Amino acid sequence: MSFSGEVKKELCEYALEEMNECCKLAECYGALLMGKSFSSREIVFSTEYDYVSEHIFKLFEDCFGEQLFEKQRSKSKYKLVITGADKIKKVYDFFGHDKKQLNLRINRGNFADDCCLPYFLKGAFLACGTVTDPNKNYHLEFVIPFMKLSQDFYKIVTDAGIIAKTVVRKGSNVVYIKDSENIEDLLTTIGASRSTLELMSVKIQKDMRNKVNRQVNFECANIERSVKAGLVQIEAIKLIIKRQGIDTLPEEYKELALLRLDNPEMSLKQLGESLSVPLSRSGVKHRLDKILEIAEKLKK
Numbered sequence: 001m002s003f004s005g006e007v008k009k010e011l012c013e014y015a016l017e018e019m020n021e022c023c024k025l026a027e028c029y030g031a032l033l034m035g036k037s038f039s040s041r042e043i044v045f046s047t048e049y050d051y052v053s054e055h056i057f058k059l060f061e062d063c064f065g066e067q068l069f070e071k072q073r074s075k076s077k078y079k080l081v082i083t084g085a086d087k088i089k090k091v092y093d094f095f096g097h098d099k100k101q102l103n104l105r106i107n108r109g110n111f112a113d114d115c116c117l118p119y120f121l122k123g124a125f126l127a128c129g130t131v132t133d134p135n136k137n138y139h140l141e142f143v144i145p146f147m148k149l150s151q152d153f154y155k156i157v158t159d160a161g162i163i164a165k166t167v168v169r170k171g172s173n174v175v176y177i178k179d180s181e182n183i184e185d186l187l188t189t190i191g192a193s194r195s196t197l198e199l200m201s202v203k204i205q206k207d208m209r210n211k212v213n214r215q216v217n218f219e220c221a222n223i224e225r226s227v228k229a230g231l232v233q234i235e236a237i238k239l240i241i242k243r244q245g246i247d248t249l250p251e252e253y254k255e256l257a258l259l260r261l262d263n264p265e266m267s268l269k270q271l272g273e274s275l276s277v278p279l280s281r282s283g284v285k286h287r288l289d290k291i292l293e294i295a296e297k298l299k300k
């Protein structure tokens, strides 16, 4: 199951008996208004998950005391459809909408109490929200067909303290969240705490992996640098041997040069420790630089 599917499953596990009446209505409103269609011609809630469809079906019956929906099935979608002027008028009147209204707007009167707003967002997420698997990407979005409706919705999301952005994609208005913290906030707000924990744990694992990778890259770069430096030193030592013989070097330089020649992989610290009279890292570097200088002169 996709991460979106998991979140929605969690959201549908809530027992209706434990919800406030006002919150049930707010969730129902979010699901219908932000669903596939909320027009005076038809009201359609569409989802790819059977459990979401069942949940909304029950929620609606609970709110209205009767069932106006017709269940439909097309390809991979489960649809709940309301047609017929009388039934639609009932729903419109119930939520304080006027079928003459030109632009579909959000009627905040349907979630007047503080307790209700999260449920409106939850209903909206079940209707038009998706969230990407955090292993791939941090992205949560609501795809909304109408400009004014999406502007109202954006305001509600940001009023809830969540940082979101908007974009128009293929004629649809998208309200989206791109960072893990605000995604966590939204999921927690709408009641998907289990999914939030999963997202957080994925994030921690990812951060750890990145940290380890950075450390490994850093060490590899260091090793590569010292190996390259060692090779340059060996070239210089070989040149000195060939041109003027190793014995032309002062004794303490000679010992270091021969040690380096035999141990191309040794770090400066290790070289210093292996000398008959141990020498610091910087002392070794100083002598090796001198050897390089001598070889440099020989090249001219």
Ligand SMILES: [Zn+2]
Pocket: 020, 021, 022, 023, 024, 026, 113, 114, 115, 116, 117
């Ligand atoms: Zn409420």
